[in-house]
Amino acid sequence: MxxxxxxxxxxxxxxxxxxxxxxxxxxxxxxxxxxxxxxxxxxxxxxxxxxxxxxxxxxxxxxxxxxxxxxxxxxxxxxxxxxxxxxxxxxxxxxxxxxxxxxxxxxxxxxxxxxxxxxxxxxxxxxxxxxxxxxxxxxxxxxxxxxxxxxxxxxxxxxxxxxxxRRVAPEVVPQREFTVRVLLGPQDDLFTDGGIRTFLSETYTVTNEFDRMGCRMDGPVIEHKNGGDIISDGIAFGAIQVPGAGKPIIMLADRQTTGGYTKIANVITVDYPIIGQLKGGDRVRFVETSIEAAQGELLAERAALQKLKTALGPARKREKKLFGLFGRKKEA
Amino acid sequence: MPTVRFLLTGDTSLSVEFGNEISEEINAQIRAFVIALEKSDIPGLIELVPTYRACMVHYDPGVITYAALTKRLAGVLDRLDSIVIPPSDVLEIPVLYGGEEMGPDLAFVAAHAGLSEQEVVNIHTATEYLIYMLGFTPGFTYLGGMSERIAAPRLPQPRVRIPAGSVGIAGKQTGVYPIDSPGGWQLIGRTPVKMYDPNRETPILPKAGQYIRFRAVDRAEYDEIAAAAEKGEYVCRIYPRDKEAAK
Structure with missing residues (x-):
């Protein structure tokens, strides 16, 4: 087997x-x-x-x-x-x-x-x-x-x-330009206003340095107030790390647990499928959203998956029916 | 706690930032916060990741929203001073110092410090090192408190493979390599204890907020401990830290 x-x-x-x-x-x-x-x-x-x-x-x-x-x-x-x-x-x-x-x-x-x-x-x-x-x-x-x-x-x-x-419409379609929603933070206050504007208005291209740890991007330099180093803290899936050179790196599944570079923003959960499917040459624009909107979308996605599960029903024949059958036999 | 900030780290976690420096005082606040959260009845908490000066809180927004969670966390922070925090534990790590196999760079570190090898060992084993955080690889500890008298530069050429258990010095840092890895630290000894074993009930021995104290052992004891550790029978000595005695 x-x-x-x-x-x-x-x-x-x-x-x-x-x-x-x-x-x-x-x-x-x-x-x-x-x-x-x-x-x-x-x-x-x-x-x-x-x-x-x-x-x-x-x-x-x-x-x-x-x-x-x-x-x-x-x-x-x-x-x-x-x-x-x-x-x-x-x-x-x-x-x-x-x-x-x-x-x-x-x-x-x-x-x-x-x-x-x-x-x-x-x-x-x-x-x-x-x-x-x-x-x-x-x-x-x-x-x-x-x-x-x-x-x-x-x-x-x-x-x-x-x-x-048991089929749904394909969700990943051929496409090379993407819009990814982010929440600013945790270190957005270590970037200049111009740096934040650059990040949220320019297009960034996926380089060939992308793997399960992270996705290195190229594009206009995102300006820090005072360099890109911080005292190490935790890193979430989808964190957008910007080291001193000003080019963003999206941190992915195999990212290290902690790191010492500024993180300007974090991709929202419902857009993880976009960043998980990026490849070299793809172009990405980042747009800001709110925590309320992001969590609302996440709960809506969970509800949709639950609905699909319910619609498809159990994969194995219901054990309940079997019990019912044996029960009746016993009575007879 | 006027300086504590809640920072967004996406929609399923947040960072509680206690300050912007590496200090035992801030790290102690984080330890208290972690203990308080573990005791709390806040629903939806998934995972806590304490670091030098912040604690990341992973949560399920299907159970508790960001707004509701920050309100509850603020409540925990307000009561933090009134929580009784048990003394930190000290984890005792046996180390065989020196020798070509286990601690090939002890002689260099001693010469660099202008001390004898025995003096370096005495200084290295005299301190209780605070585990500020773990990261980099499974079980790797960021320790504070090493005496600057035994500080030493990294190797000019990193080694390709350093065996798990190696104890090293790099600059003012000291630590243990939990898994075989490349690295440039000066190796002064090795512990037979497995800091990390994915198949053990407690896969990783050290915990952020604990202290580590190294204890020098001879070859016979090293071999004895290594044999027991191999069978999963060796248990490190752990004792509560006596703050007064430590001073």
């Missing part, structure tokens, strides 16, 4: 909702770069939202299945095929034992997510299955996937109920 990695792709790793609770000890959160894509993929196959998935970067892996299961692929469109026949993104489908999943071309975004019904059988380390490569923990031996890795299914479910309905 597993998949065998026949080709690892560029950077494929096991990730989930992240390692929560250990930042105070210097342990990075890790987890997926596009949390919404992971959640939708998991909901489509009937998993808990934060179940571990495979995160595939730009060039996807080649995976051979030796057991039946239902999977769904979301996020960036990396051109998935099953036994060389194109398969749809954002739809759950059955893969039979003996079939091979491949990715053929990058059409949109940067990262695809593969959710497997019943989850992947890799050990929990500090409460998470996420791969944290710098410390060598989580996922498969704490590293990115490589050829001949075998990853087991925990509780495969090839008979997911309501399969035909």
């Amino acid at each position: 597993s998949v065998t990695v026949q080709n690892s792709g560029l950077l494929t790793s096991v990730q989930d909702g992240g390692r929560i609770g250990y930042q105070q000890f210097g342990v990075s959160v890790s987890g997926v770069m596009d949390p919404r894509a992971m959640k939708v993929a998991n909901i489509l196959v009937g998993n808990e939202e934060n179940e571990a998935v495979l995160e595939c970067t730009m060039l996807g892996p080649q995976l051979h299945f030796d057991a039946d299961n239902v999977i769904a692929i979301t996020g960036g469109d990396l051109g998935p095929t099953l036994d060389h026949q194109p398969v749809e993104n954002y739809a759950a489908f059955v893969v039979r034992a003996g079939q091979t999943l491949r990715f053929t071309a990058l059409r949109s975004g940067c990262r695809a997510y593969i959710a497997f019904a019943g989850g992947l059988d890799v050990p929990l380390v500090m409460g998470s299955r996420s791969t944290y490569m710098k410390a060598g923990i989580g996922g498969v031996e704490g590293r990115k996937l490589q050829k001949d890795d075998v990853i087991g299914f925990r509780a495969p479910n090839p008979d997911v109920c309501n399969l035909a309905q």
Whole structure:
């Protein structure tokens, strides 16, 4: 009951909702770069939202299945095929034992997510299955996937109920210019008014120095009042760090827990999917929003995901009915 | 607490900033704040990340909004002075100092300081070092309080691989490498204790707000502790810090 990695792709790793609770000890959160894509993929196959998935970067892996299961692929469109026949993104489908999943071309975004019904059988380390490569923990031996890795299914479910309905419109579309909403802070007061204006009005381009730790951008220099160094403090996902040179870096899933550079703003949670799908050459404009609006949007997104879950119904046949059946039998 | 500020760090966390300098006094306030928050009944708290002069508070806005949370946190700050804070713990870390294998740079540090190797060890083991915060890698402690008499420059050429447990000095800082990593610190010794073990119930030994005191051990004791640590049976001595005695 597993998949065998026949080709690892560029950077494929096991990730989930992240390692929560250990930042105070210097342990990075890790987890997926596009949390919404992971959640939708998991909901489509009937998993808990934060179940571990495979995160595939730009060039996807080649995976051979030796057991039946239902999977769904979301996020960036990396051109998935099953036994060389194109398969749809954002739809759950059955893969039979003996079939091979491949990715053929990058059409949109940067990262695809593969959710497997019943989850992947890799050990929990500090409460998470996420791969944290710098410390060598989580996922498969704490590293990115490589050829001949075998990853087991925990509780495969090839008979997911309501399969035909388990699809949504693709959410990552081909696009190279983005508007990302931010909340100013925590160190916006260490920039000049002109620096803040530059940050909120100019366009910034993603350089080729982008990875799971951060995304380095190029564009007009953002002016500090007094240099870019601070006494180290905590760093959130989506923090926009501006070192002395004045060029922004968006801090991502594998960011270090603390850092000593000024952070001008933080991307809001509902826009994490945008920054998680950026690639070199993409252009970004930052616009300011309010904490009330940001939290309102986040709650609305959660409600929408809950609605989708409810509409799709349970992935396995209701146990309640079984009990009812046995109950009646007993009475008879 | 007139200087405390709430700073936005996105929509699921905020930073409570206690000041803008590295001082034991500010760090003690943060420790008190963390203890108070852990005891509080504020709903929706997910994770606290104390650093030199701020504490990041991760929360679930589905449970508590920013406005409601800052109101509750202000209440905690108002009552901070009345909370009884237990003395900080001191975590005792056994170290085998010197020698080519464990502490290849002890001789350099001693020569640089104009002291004997034994004097460097005596000074290094005499202090209780405050753990201001952890960061950089799992279990890496930012310690304060090292005597400037044993300060030493970083290596001109960093080593490619420093074994976990190595104890080093860089400038006025001292610390322990929790995982194998490259680095440029002067290595004066090594501890057999695992500062970080992802598969242990408590993966990381040190905690921000605690103190570390190094204790010199000989090779026999090092080997004994290493064997016990390998089996997960070694427990570091932890004792409450006696503020008066420490002075």
